[in-house]
Amino acid sequence: MLIDAHCHLDFPAFDADREAVFARARAAGVGRFVVPGTVRRHWERVLALGERAEVDVCLGLHPCFMTEHGEGDVEALARALTAHPEVVAVGECGIDARFPETLDAQWMLFDAQLRLARERRLPPVIHCVRANDRVAKRLRQLAPPAGGLIHAFAGSPEQAKAFLDLGCLVGLGGALTHDRAQRLQRTVAALPDDGYVLETDSPDMPPAGHRGERNEPARVAEVCRRVAELRGQSAERVAADSRANAARLFGLAPGGDGISGSTAG
Numbered sequence: 001m002l003i004d005a006h007c008h009l010d011f012p013a014f015d016a017d018r019e020a021v022f023a024r025a026r027a028a029g030v031g032r033f034v035v036p037g038t039v040r041r042h043w044e045r046v047l048a049l050g051e052r053a054e055v056d057v058c059l060g061l062h063p064c065f066m067t068e069h070g071e072g073d074v075e076a077l078a079r080a081l082t083a084h085p086e087v088v089a090v091g092e093c094g095i096d097a098r099f100p101e102t103l104d105a106q107w108m109l110f111d112a113q114l115r116l117a118r119e120r121r122l123p124p125v126i127h128c129v130r131a132n133d134r135v136a137k138r139l140r141q142l143a144p145p146a147g148g149l150i151h152a153f154a155g156s157p158e159q160a161k162a163f164l165d166l167g168c169l170v171g172l173g174g175a176l177t178h179d180r181a182q183r184l185q186r187t188v189a190a191l192p193d194d195g196y197v198l199e200t201d202s203p204d205m206p207p208a209g210h211r212g213e214r215n216e217p218a219r220v221a222e223v224c225r226r227v228a229e230l231r232g233q234s235a236e237r238v239a240a241d242s243r244a245n246a247a248r249l250f251g252l253a254p255g256g257d258g259i260s261g262s263t264a265g
Ligand SMILES: [Zn+2]
Pocket: 006, 008, 036, 092, 201
C-alpha cells in the first residue's frame, strides 16, 4: 500500500470526478492521502476531506498565495489547530523565492507558522523553492521538535543531508522522473531508507510522460517505480519505507487501509 504524502485533493480541479480519482488511486495501490491546507478560506474543505478514513490533513498558509492571506490568519490557524486535533501537520507553509516581491512577507508568515508548529509539537510541511539553504538555516535556529517535511524536494545530496540532519524528511515526486533531473536523481540514490516520503503534489507536478496533464495520486506508483530504479531496491521496499516514514512523521493512526499491516518486508 502506497501513501501519497502530499496531494491537494480539495482543489476545484477534482470537484468533477473526485470519487473516480480516489478509485484510480486505490486501483494503483495508493490507499492513504495527506492533504495540506493553502489558504484560510479553504481550510473547511480540507477538514471535510479529512473526515474520510483514508485522508489525513494539515492546515497552513501557503507562500504562493500571499495576496489571499490577511491580518489574523495566523491566530485563526492557532485556533483551528486547537479545534481540530486530527490535523497532523502545519502546512503548507514555506518560502518561494520565485516571488521576490513578497519575500519579506513570506518570511514573516513562515516564521509565525514554524513557531506555531514548534509550540504544538507538529511537523511543518514546507514548500521550499530556490531557498533550500536559507530555509535549512532557519530550521537550524528554530530546531523543530517534531521534524518536518521538505515537500517536492529538488535539491542536491548535500542540501538533502542538511535537512535530514535537522530531523526533516524530503518529499519525492514527479520532478525526479524527468530525464533532465540528474542532480535530483543522484540525491534520491543517496538518501537513507528512513529519509524520504513519496508524494505527487496533485494536481501539480505531473511525472514524465504526463506533461500538461492534471496530476493525481494514482501516479505516486510511477514515482515509486522510478525511485526504486534509482535506489536499486524493489518497488515494494520503497513503498514500505515511504509508508513507514510518513506514518512516523505524521503520527498516522492505523486506518482502514492496512497501514499498520506489513505488505512488504
Ligand atoms: Zn503543495
